[in-house]
Amino acid sequence: MNPIDIAIQYWPRLLDGTLMTIKLTFLGALIAALFSPGLALIRANATPVAQAPLRLYISFMRGTPILGQLFLIYYGSGQFRPFLQDWGLWGFFRDPFNCALLAFALNSTAYQTEILRGGILGVARGEVEAAKAIGMTRLQILRRVIFPHAYRIAWPALGNEIILLMKASALASVVTVFDIMGRTRQIFSRSFDFSIYLWAALIYLCITAIFVLLWRQGEARLSRHIGPRSEGRSILSPPEGPQP
Amino acid sequence: MFELLSYGDAGWGDEILAGLAITMQLAVVTLPMGLLIGFVAAFASMSRHAGLRAVGYGYTTIMRGLPEILTLFVVYNGVGLLLNKLAAWWNPGGTNIEFSPFAAGVTALAMVFGAFAGEVLRGAFQSLDEGQMEAGRAIGMSPRKIFFRIRLPQVWRFALPGLGNLWINMLKDTALVSIIALDDLMRMTKVAVGVTKQPFTFYLLACLIYWALCLLSEVVLAYMERRANRGIRRV
Numbered sequence: 001m002n003p004i005d006i007a008i009q010y011w012p013r014l015l016d017g018t019l020m021t022i023k024l025t026f027l028g029a030l031i032a033a034l035f036s037p038g039l040a041l042i043r044a045n046a047t048p049v050a051q052a053p054l055r056l057y058i059s060f061m062r063g064t065p066i067l068g069q070l071f072l073i074y075y076g077s078g079q080f081r082p083f084l085q086d087w088g089l090w091g092f093f094r095d096p097f098n099c100a101l102l103a104f105a106l107n108s109t110a111y112q113t114e115i116l117r118g119g120i121l122g123v124a125r126g127e128v129e130a131a132k133a134i135g136m137t138r139l140q141i142l143r144r145v146i147f148p149h150a151y152r153i154a155w156p157a158l159g160n161e162i163i164l165l166m167k168a169s170a171l172a173s174v175v176t177v178f179d180i181m182g183r184t185r186q187i188f189s190r191s192f193d194f195s196i197y198l199w200a201a202l203i204y205l206c207i208t209a210i211f212v213l214l215w216r217q218g219e220a221r222l223s224r225h226i227g228p229r230s231e232g233r234s235i236l237s238p239p240e241g242p243q244p
Numbered sequence: 245m246f247e248l249l250s251y252g253d254a255g256w257g258d259e260i261l262a263g264l265a266i267t268m269q270l271a272v273v274t275l276p277m278g279l280l281i282g283f284v285a286a287f288a289s290m291s292r293h294a295g296l297r298a299v300g301y302g303y304t305t306i307m308r309g310l311p312e313i314l315t316l317f318v319v320y321n322g323v324g325l326l327l328n329k330l331a332a333w334w335n336p337g338g339t340n341i342e343f344s345p346f347a348a349g350v351t352a353l354a355m356v357f358g359a360f361a362g363e364v365l366r367g368a369f370q371s372l373d374e375g376q377m378e379a380g381r382a383i384g385m386s387p388r389k390i391f392f393r394i395r396l397p398q399v400w401r402f403a404l405p406g407l408g409n410l411w412i413n414m415l416k417d418t419a420l421v422s423i424i425a426l427d428d429l430m431r432m433t434k435v436a437v438g439v440t441k442q443p444f445t446f447y448l449l450a451c452l453i454y455w456a457l458c459l460l461s462e463v464v465l466a467y468m469e470r471r472a473n474r475g476i477r478r479v
Contacts, residue, residue: 063458064451065419076444170311
């Protein structure tokens with residue numbers, strides 16, 4: 001069959017898989033985004049001893065294959081089945097989608113925390129001092145000064161991380177989640193038509209391309225008070241001309 | 245528990261070490277191939293010819309946007325089909341050619357590594373100081389000599405941190421080959437889990453081994469970076 005026929009015959013499944021990939025990626029990134037600001041603050045401010053457990057967690061998540069993390073959660077939970085059943089959690093761990101989501105969220109939390117920590121450390125001291133000087137509380141400083149700026153600094157790296165997460169979500173197919181990759185392998189095992197892989201590749205590239213465009217819109221919105229780059233200076237730089 | 249991990253018939257220590265050996269072979273064979281693809285991609289995307297540039301940029305952009313596991317399946321299934329078609333055309337009625345999982349794993353990992361390395365190397369070449377090349381020309385060095393004496397040693401210095409990250413990513417990505425039935429660390433772990441029914445213990449062990457490899461790599465890379473930068477004044 002030619003590639004077009006394959007696409008016509010199987011598009012409902014590919015669409016289904018695409019929605020699953022988007023769902024996994026979006027939820028995984030969202031859960032990680034809920035936890036990473038707090039953890040990033042700990043990484044940026046806590047004493048080395050206090051943040052040792054967090055550093056261990058981040059190092060583990062970054063130093064092991066996501067596939068291993070996924071297997072550890074999905075298959076590994078079986079070893080604790082009696083406990084999990086007692087706690088009423090077995091139903092959660094039996095579902096491959098939940099396990100994949102948990103693995104991706106845990107993994108992405110580690111990466112997002114490190115990225116956001118870099119953003120927080122990149123906020124100029126003077127901004128925080130100025131906020132203190134005009135009498136902002138700690139919470140106000142975090143909400144109005146540190147985090148808006150930290151996110152603006154971290155934004156491109158966060159976008160990269162979400163793309164990496166989207167790519168990693170294809171691993172969920174290994175534990176029988178029917179995302180794009182899962183559907184593709186299913187269709188290939190029936191039709192033995194190679195072109196289905198090329199359609200899958202095209203879908204992944206389209207998702208990435210659309211995401212990059214959306215993310216740039218977000219970046220422009222976060223930086224809208226700075227003005228166009230061509231002016232060559234931010235509102236924070238000192239006025240030109242001779243100083244009084 | 246330690247009996248399970250011991251060496252010999254009773255334990256799984258030897259099987260897992262054999263898997264680790266395959267994982268290391270895979271990574272060590274992939275590295276030079278990936279670097280080669282990376283250099284080719286970098287030169288293509290810096291070429292004077294628009295066509296070559298498009299090929300270089302197209303390759304790195306597409307490869308970096310695809311999930312590694314998809315690339316692996318495309319290579320494993322696709323190249324196998326292609327080889328068989330070629331074989332059938334060359335020698336109709338001949339035997340099927342098997343594209344080994346090891347070859348497929350190395351090819352796919354090297355293609356991914358090469359795409360990312362291409363970007364790292366391009367960035368490194370472009371951050372070289374143009375004046376040094378002019379100086380080289382001024383004292384009459386040939387382009388070849390300029391490349392090997394001035395550009396390459398410094399590209400190494402600029403590219404090392406990026407390439408180090410790629411090495412660690414590739415080391416972790418080798419776990420994917422367990423899906424196409426290559427007996428690497430991850431797959432031997434799976435076999436052990438199937439027999440012992442202790443999935444958490446064994447997958448944790450596998451993760452700890454990968455972790456140790458990554459931490460060891462980081463130490464070695466930090467040493468290499470210090471060495472590469474030994475002649476540079478710290479600003």
